[in-house]
Amino acid sequence: MMERRPLGATGVEVPVVGMGTWRTFDVRGRDAEARCRAVLDAAYAAGATLFDTSPMYGAAERVLGEAMGARRADALVADKLWTADDGEAKRQAANALRFYGGRVDIYQVHNLVRVDERLAHLRRMRDEGMVRVVGATHYQHAAFPALLTLVTSGAVDQIQIPYNARDRLAERELLPAAADHGVGVIVMRPLGEGTLVRHSPRPEALAQLAPYGVRTWAQALLKFILSDRRVSCVIPATSRAERMTENAGAGSGPWFDDGAREYVAGLSRLS
Numbered sequence: 001m002m003e004r005r006p007l008g009a010t011g012v013e014v015p016v017v018g019m020g021t022w023r024t025f026d027v028r029g030r031d032a033e034a035r036c037r038a039v040l041d042a043a044y045a046a047g048a049t050l051f052d053t054s055p056m057y058g059a060a061e062r063v064l065g066e067a068m069g070a071r072r073a074d075a076l077v078a079d080k081l082w083t084a085d086d087g088e089a090k091r092q093a094a095n096a097l098r099f100y101g102g103r104v105d106i107y108q109v110h111n112l113v114r115v116d117e118r119l120a121h122l123r124r125m126r127d128e129g130m131v132r133v134v135g136a137t138h139y140q141h142a143a144f145p146a147l148l149t150l151v152t153s154g155a156v157d158q159i160q161i162p163y164n165a166r167d168r169l170a171e172r173e174l175l176p177a178a179a180d181h182g183v184g185v186i187v188m189r190p191l192g193e194g195t196l197v198r199h200s201p202r203p204e205a206l207a208q209l210a211p212y213g214v215r216t217w218a219q220a221l222l223k224f225i226l227s228d229r230r231v232s233c234v235i236p237a238t239s240r241a242e243r244m245t246e247n248a249g250a251g252s253g254p255w256f257d258d259g260a261r262e263y264v265a266g267l268s269r270l271s
Contacts, residue, residue, distance in 0.1 A: 002047040002251035007232045009182030010133045010157045012105070014076060016226050017251040018050030019043050019244065020188065020237035025067075026058035035239065037067045042241040044071060046248030052160070052186065052235045054080040054110050055092045065099030072101045078160075078186065078235075080137065081118045082110035089121055097130060106186075108135040108160060112146055119155060133157045139188060141169050151177045158184035163231070164192050165224045165268035175230045190225050190234040191218060199271045208263065212254050217271070218243075222250035224264040227257075 004013045025036050043049060051068075053060045061079065068075055079096045083089050096104050107125065109118040115136060125131040135158030136150055150156045151174065159178060163170040167189070178185050191197050200206065200217040214220045218236075225234050236247050256264065 002248060003253065005229075005232050007106070007133060007158055007184030007186075008178065010184060012076070012133055012184075014050050014184075014186075014233045015048055015251060016231075016233055017046075017048045017222065017248050018052060018076075018078075018186075018233050018235045019048055019247075020235040021051065021053040021060040021064055022057050022237055024237045024239040025053065025060035025063045027063060028059055033063055033067070035241075036063050038241040039238060039244050040064075040067045042244040043248070044074065046245055046251075048244065048248040048251065049075040050078060050106075050186075050233055050235065051075055052078040052188075054082055055095070056080070056082045056110060061096065061099050068100075076105040078106035078108065078135075079104045080108045080110035081121065082113055084114045086117065089118060093121070093125065103130050103132070105131075106133040106135060106158060107131045108137045108158070111138050112136055112143055115146075115150070133184070135159055135184070135186075137161070137188070144169065144174055148173055148177055151181055151183045154181065156183060158186065158232075160186040160188055160235075162189040163187045163225060164190050164196060165221055165265045166192060166196065168265070171228075175228065179230045184232045185230060187225055187231055187234045190222055190236050196221055196268055196271065201267045201271055205267060209256075209260065212256055212260060213249075213252070215249065216246055218246055219250040220264050221268065222247060223256055224261055224268075226250065227255040227261055229255075 122134045137160035
């Protein structure tokens with residue numbers, strides 16, 4: 001059974017493996033949208049029911065909402081505001097509420113765009129019962145100092161950051177600060193946007209991780225991140241139902257000890 005963890009001090013528990021929708025759910029047409037529903041079916045079956053999206057992702061918000069349908073109550077939606085324009089922010093929020101049954105579970109300021117104004121907007125929505133968790137995201141290391149300030153000042157409940165076996169900068173300051181201040185952490189780019197899984201280690205190298213329940217290289221990379229208990233959830237994106245099932249397989253213990261984590265990090269540099 002997939003483990004669930006608290007999202008910081010918010011009182012919200014999340015599955016440790018969720019799903020991103022960048023590129024994969026920006027689709028149109030009956031066949032493409034049916035494939036998205038199949039991926040979502042696999043996610044629900046595995047308990048990987050945190051779905052991250054954004055108005056930046058084209059049709060992904062709408063496609064996700066329609067694919068969830070009557071199952072919306074069994075999922076957590078993490079959406080984002082992404083605009084410097086106040087009027088557009090209101091339109092984005094109205095669309096999200098329409099797509100997701102009147103609430104967004106985790107609402108984030110995407111890439112810190114006009115972050116103070118957008119956080120104020122999201123806090124008002126939280127006060128009105130339309131949002132549960134207010135957060136912020138960025139994909140660049142250059143934004144880590146700004147995210148650190150938000151974490152240590154208590155301005156956000158949650159952050160979304162890049163972190164993987166090759167990209168470990170978050171371990172220096174952001175992850176310790178998030179743990180100290182009760183801020184939840186969702187990890188984007190856990191597979192390096194696919195670059196880390198283009199080449200798998202030799203079977204005999206991967207076999208060393210079998211005692212941890214690892215069958216595939218993608219599972220090893222996801223379990224590397226999730227073995228850091230400061231992480232609440234990882235959100236790999238996929239357009240294939242079988243890959244969603246594989247990813248979800250990394251969502252339960254036993255977790256890596258420090259030696260196993262360093263072993264995976266070393267393999268990632270060779271793949």
